[in-house]
Amino acid sequence: MSTFKPQDAQSARAVAELTLDLMRPGEEAVISGYHNDVEDEALRLLEMGLIIGSVVRFIKKAPFGDPIQIRIRGFDLSLRRNLARSIIATPIR
Amino acid sequence: MNSDLLEKTVPPSKSGPTCFRVAIVGNPNSGKTSLFNALTGLKHKIGNFPGVTVERISGMIASPDKVAYELIDLPGLYSLMPRSLDERIAVEVLTGSADLEPRPDLIIVVADATNLQRSLYLFTQVADLGYPIILALNMMDLVEKQGYRINIDGLARRLDVPIVPVIAKNKKGIQELKQAVFSMDHTLQEARGTSFDDSESLELSQICLPLMHWLKQHGIKSEAGAFAEALRIVSEPEIAEKWKQRGDGDALQHLVEQVRTKFSERGIPYRQAEVRYRYSAIDQICAQNVLQERKGQRTDVSEKIDSVLTHRVFGPLIMVLILATIFQSIYVWASVPMDAIEGLIAWLGDQATAFMPPGALRELIVDGVIAGVGAVLIFLPQIVFLFFFLAILEDTGYLARVAFIMDRFLAKVGLSGRSVVPLLSSFACAIPGIMAARTIQNNKDRLITILVAPFMSCSARLPVYTLMIGAFFPDIWFGGIFYLPGLILLSMYLLGVIVAVISATILQKWVVQGRSTNFIMELPIYRAPVWHFVFVRVYDAARLFVANAGKIILAISIILWFLASYPKKQTDTVATTPGGAEQVENSASKAVGKVDSQIRQSYAGQLGRVIEPVIEPLGFDWKIGIGLITSFAAREVIISTMATIYNVEDADETSIDLRTAIKKDVYADTGKPVFTPLVALSLMVFFVLACQCMSTLAIVRKETGSWKWPIAMFVYMFILAYVASFAVFQVGSLLGFA
Numbered sequence A: 001m002s003t004f005k006p007q008d009a010q011s012a013r014a015v016a017e018l019t020l021d022l023m024r025p026g027e028e029a030v031i032s033g034y035h036n037d038v039e040d041e042a043l044r045l046l047e048m049g050l051i052i053g054s055v056v057r058f059i060k061k062a063p064f065g066d067p068i069q070i071r072i073r074g075f076d077l078s079l080r081r082n083l084a085r086s087i088i089a090t091p092i093r
Numbered sequence B: 001m002n003s004d005l006l007e008k009t010v011p012p013s014k015s016g017p018t019c020f021r022v023a024i025v026g027n028p029n030s031g032k033t034s035l036f037n038a039l040t041g042l043k044h045k046i047g048n049f050p051g052v053t054v055e056r057i058s059g060m061i062a063s064p065d066k067v068a069y070e071l072i073d074l075p076g077l078y079s080l081m082p083r084s085l086d087e088r089i090a091v092e093v094l095t096g097s098a099d100l101e102p103r104p105d106l107i108i109v110v111a112d113a114t115n116l117q118r119s120l121y122l123f124t125q126v127a128d129l130g131y132p133i134i135l136a137l138n139m140m141d142l143v144e145k146q147g148y149r150i151n152i153d154g155l156a157r158r159l160d161v162p163i164v165p166v167i168a169k170n171k172k173g174i175q176e177l178k179q180a181v182f183s184m185d186h187t188l189q190e191a192r193g194t195s196f197d198d199s200e201s202l203e204l205s206q207i208c209l210p211l212m213h214w215l216k217q218h219g220i221k222s223e224a225g226a227f228a229e230a231l232r233i234v235s236e237p238e239i240a241e242k243w244k245q246r247g248d249g250d251a252l253q254h255l256v257e258q259v260r261t262k263f264s265e266r267g268i269p270y271r272q273a274e275v276r277y278r279y280s281a282i283d284q285i286c287a288q289n290v291l292q293e294r295k296g297q298r299t300d301v302s303e304k305i306d307s308v309l310t311h312r313v314f315g316p317l318i319m320v321l322i323l324a325t326i327f328q329s330i331y332v333w334a335s336v337p338m339d340a341i342e343g344l345i346a347w348l349g350d351q352a353t354a355f356m357p358p359g360a361l362r363e364l365i366v367d368g369v370i371a372g373v374g375a376v377l378i379f380l381p382q383i384v385f386l387f388f389f390l391a392i393l394e395d396t397g398y399l400a401r402v403a404f405i406m407d408r409f410l411a412k413v414g415l416s417g418r419s420v421v422p423l424l425s426s427f428a429c430a431i432p433g434i435m436a437a438r439t440i441q442n443n444k445d446r447l448i449t450i451l452v453a454p455f456m457s458c459s460a461r462l463p464v465y466t467l468m469i470g471a472f473f474p475d476i477w478f479g480g481i482f483y484l485p486g487l488i489l490l491s492m493y494l495l496g497v498i499v500a501v502i503s504a505t506i507l508q509k510w511v512v513q514g515r516s517t518n519f520i521m522e523l524p525i526y527r528a529p530v531w532h533f534v535f536v537r538v539y540d541a542a543r544l545f546v547a548n549a550g551k552i553i554l555a556i557s558i559i560l561w562f563l564a565s566y567p568k569k570q571t572d573t574v575a576t577t578p579g580g581a582e583q584v585e586n587s588a589s590k591a592v593g594k595v596d597s598q599i600r601q602s603y604a605g606q607l608g609r610v611i612e613p614v615i616e617p618l619g620f621d622w623k624i625g626i627g628l629i630t631s632f633a634a635r636e637v638i639i640s641t642m643a644t645i646y647n648v649e650d651a652d653e654t655s656i657d658l659r660t661a662i663k664k665d666v667y668a669d670t671g672k673p674v675f676t677p678l679v680a681l682s683l684m685v686f687f688v689l690a691c692q693c694m695s696t697l698a699i700v701r702k703e704t705g706s707w708k709w710p711i712a713m714f715v716y717m718f719i720l721a722y723v724a725s726f727a728v729f730q731v732g733s734l735l736g737f738a
């Protein structure tokens, strides 16, 4: 497992990190890295703008708990939790 | 001037040297097809969810001078790295790898202006391919509403392309865009990639230099183009493979490794290299050119609507309620216009009888044409209602929410929310449904979706259900809410869905191999339907239905009339005396035995008796059997077939309506009714499950690329239908429902 963290984010990283699937509705966070060097599917997420430094907002879980809905760069995206689990983010307070 | 482009100025097109080919490229749901329609005057399908267009569509732009402009609309793309079949189709047209056609001469990149950053990602990739580009900034109406301003001149200067702001939906800016297209071709500029000057881009391009050098030796001309391709090669092994096949593979591999190592040293996973480079430039561009003036979010209203529609409890409830209401109202509301059409057709039959001289021609017109075609046309209002509701679901953005809610369930049977659109569209017709499966990234998912889509009850089955339910199930309301005929109709749809779910489970466990799937889908903002296009969709469906009735069904009705009328029995030439309704009814029932033997010894009757033993265990008589055979041309043909047979059989000169005829029909030998509610049920179940549609089999062949799947599909669906009908009828008979 390789976890990538950019140099510039290193110093600011005092707050606890979490993965996207663990966020709460309404919470915002900055993407700070990925677990398991990005797989094919997650690459599509990168192309859609979920890159390191982007702000995500957790909107809600689907009625049956999975997938989740997040907002990134002004549009809404739904993705399954197992994919969200490989994206690391730092909550903004 | 770029020599590559010079060659393209006079493309070797089949429409002559003065036809320019303009392709529309952009993110899914950015309004490409809306723009295409506005530019060409055509009326292709639009909808508010990603993945409406799944094939290449072409049309002409009317131009003032002699030059012709062909406009090509393509499926949406997030990047030039295709993941699904529809994306591959678009990328192939762009990169010129589609075998049959030359590269386009000009690209219109459509960007959703409320979603600029993501749109620009694709834009920069396309720009790096070296095309002349016009950037159409669409949805400008929403930009103003949401309180920000885009510095269009600044953006145009920075990106070095002409930008035309448009509102495709309202046809605003279309003239300006046309003008830009016309003037563009006469002043073809030098191809240029996007040169980014932010520090990260510079750093990355330094690292890539050796690779860029190699690429320039191997055919890439511009600096920016080489940089872009270098990043693609480093990021995507598939692209590297393509280049390696052009020779010198070892050297390339070495260079790629070298660049990747250097990237890792800087803390950049190589697969992210291209994305990071482009977004860092885009962020800078947007920061300089997009101004948030007032507060306001594109997603605000949608979030409020979603707080109800995808609510933890209300969401699923509302979803079921919406679908149930649609099916019920198709049945209840459509009955009024249906009765009117039925009356009109009966009147037409009577007029023909009154004004034509008696003889074979009159019989052909009254019993064959008017009865056969008319019996099907009655169902037009239901088709109209069904397509109207589906169009509204598609246009508002609710379909994407259904996918969001249903993904969890579909995951259980190995599919994903991506299958929702193909499966729901199959309620209208399996053919567009099966084509919509192109948007599914995972091959295994896609195949399974294709194979189970025909279980969704399409609009061609609706007339069969309605006829049977209307004739054999009473209008009972339970507690003022539930309506028995509506419930039976709904349960036919549910039966199809349940069988589809079970089949999908079996297929994914034991039959179709492949990796399991994931689910990523954009949830578009809610929009009001574009009524004009809703109308067009409904009108098209209705026109097709009527045209079908005028062609296939007319032809089959005529053939059937001959088959059912000849050979004539020599002895029996006495016609019943024409008279009032009561008298007709009497003579008809008295004559049953005699006339029946006439039709039973006709060609149709002979054929029917051959297959009767096979279908008897399902509760069907030979007339239904003939209907089952002809229904393989199109499902609703069973209705015209039976209408024709009954009208020929009913030897008097008035046309009888099918519902009355099947209610009255009795077996000649035993005098028992041919149709009972149980027979009706058995017949409906057969229609839910059997694949009686040649066009579906043909499209499955096309989409899967082999005959294996359509044949397998036909066989298993047929066996399933037979077994299920058999079970319904036999078990029902044992329980005493016969």
Ligand SMILES: Nc1nc2c(ncn2[C@@H]2O[C@H](COP(=O)(O)OP(=O)(O)OP(=O)(O)O)[C@@H](O)[C@H]2O)c(=O)[nH]1
Pocket: B026, B027, B028, B029, B030, B031, B032, B033, B034, B035, B045, B046, B047, B048, B049, B050, B051, B052, B053, B054, B074, B075, B076, B077, B138, B139, B140, B141, B142, B166, B167, B168, B169, B170, B395, B527, B530
């Ligand atoms: N507000 C607004 N909505 C628009 C505009 N243009 C298109 N739309 C809506 O955007 C949605 C998508 O339009 P389409 O033309 O189907 O988009 P597309 O890019 O062809 O979509 P795909 O074929 O799925 O890639 C539809 O609901 C349109 O009504 C516009 O200028 N303003």
Ligand SMILES: [Mg+2]
Pocket: B032, B033, B034, B045, B046, B052, B053, B074, B075
């Ligand atoms: Mg489209």
